[in-house]
Amino acid sequence: MPVHVTKSVVYLISGPLGVGKSTVSKTLANTMHQCALIEGDLLLHMYHGETEPPWEDRLRLAWLHIAAVTRNLVRDGLDVVIDFVVEDELPWFCDQLSDLDAALHYAVLHADPDIISGRLARRGDSEVFHRSLFLRSKLIASPDNQTFLLDAGSKQPAELAGLILKDARFKINGM
Helix, strand or coil: CCCCCCCEEEEEEECCCCCCHHHHHHHHHHCCCCEEEEEHHHHHCCCCCCCCCCHHHHHHHHHHHHHHHHHHHHHCCCEEEEECCCCCCHHHHHHHHCCCCEEEEEEEEECCHHHHHHHHHHCCCHHHHHHHHHHHHHHHHCHHHHHHEEECCCCCHHHHHHHHHHCHHHECCCC
């Protein structure tokens, strides 16, 4: 097992569809010395065939895989950036990492509906706009997210990544 001098950091980047999670996550990961990027959607959508698990099972399994892979990477001394929508899973996820020597940073990106609509249209995903607005409202209204909200509407990905790296308000206490 490798010996690492500095504590690993896990960055959990959430937000509705089309807000820029993937772009910010990739930008953030590219600024790190030694880092792994976990794209949660790849784990969520890895099932194929006629008997795909139901949505709730796929989501539960995706989170189990994200936690397991994160644990392995942290144990190997790596920083981790996770790109995935966090609805109600934050307390569970924190608990899954609580025994590790790692800091957890959490950011919930949001933007005005017009900005999200434009981004989704540019990438050909306009059909998910109403789901994105639902998630945006849910994430912004959640008392657990208030400290961690970050307006991604008028900032460039590098600026957002820099804020997530340097601003202490994105660090979850106790981790």
